[in-house]
Amino acid sequence: MIKAILLKIFREGVGGLxxxxxxxxxxxxxxxxxxxxxxxxxxxxxxxxxxxxxxxxCIKTRRTVHRLxxxxxxxxxxxxxxxxxNTLEQQGGHIKVPCLRIDKGEETTWLYESNDIIxxxxxxxxxxxxxx
Numbered sequence: 001m002i003k004a005i006l007l008k009i010f011r012e013g014v015g016g017l018x019x020x021x022x023x024x025x026x027x028x029x030x031x032x033x034x035x036x037x038x039x040x041x042x043x044x045x046x047x048x049x050x051x052x053x054x055x056x057x058c059i060k061t062r063r064t065v066h067r068l069x070x071x072x073x074x075x076x077x078x079x080x081x082x083x084x085x086n087t088l089e090q091q092g093g094h095i096k097v098p099c100l101r102i103d104k105g106e107e108t109t110w111l112y113e114s115n116d117i118i119x120x121x122x123x124x125x126x127x128x129x130x131x132x
Contacts, residue, residue, distance in 0.1 A: 028067070030068055031069070032069065041070075043124070043125075044070045046102065046103040047102050047103070048074070048075050048101045049074050049098055049100055049101075049117075050077040050092070050097055051074055051075070051077065051098045051099075052077065052097050057098055058097055058098045061117050064118045065121065068126060070121070070125055075088075077095065092112075098114055099111065100117045100120065100121075
């Protein structure tokens with residue numbers, strides 16, 4: 001019991017330190033003209049990210065979101081019994097973060113795995129990668 005508590009404190013401490021270092025070393029945001037940024041903001045309204053604050057894979061994904069300059073809604077799924085955790089489990093299928101929820105009309109896609117999420121976001125929002 002005490003071992004589990006100490007392990008949790010250690011994980012939270014290291015995760016918090018990683019989040020702090022990530023914050024102070026944030027990548028530069030992509031600059032867009034106001035019209036293009038407005039279009040991006042509109043597209044992102046149908047997306048949300050289920051995550052834990054101190055999860056290294058979530059931190060990695062948040063860095064990409066920051067660089068891409070997209071106002072993505074973050075939903076904390078760490079709280080047991082919390083609304084977002086329950087939604088992730090019941091609608092997404094399982095509790096695993098990060099998870100990008102993409103709503104397109106009546107269809108909802110739950111994208112798991114940080115590398116898959118990052119690839120998807122880069123494809124959608126990185127002007128250097130977008131095809132003409």
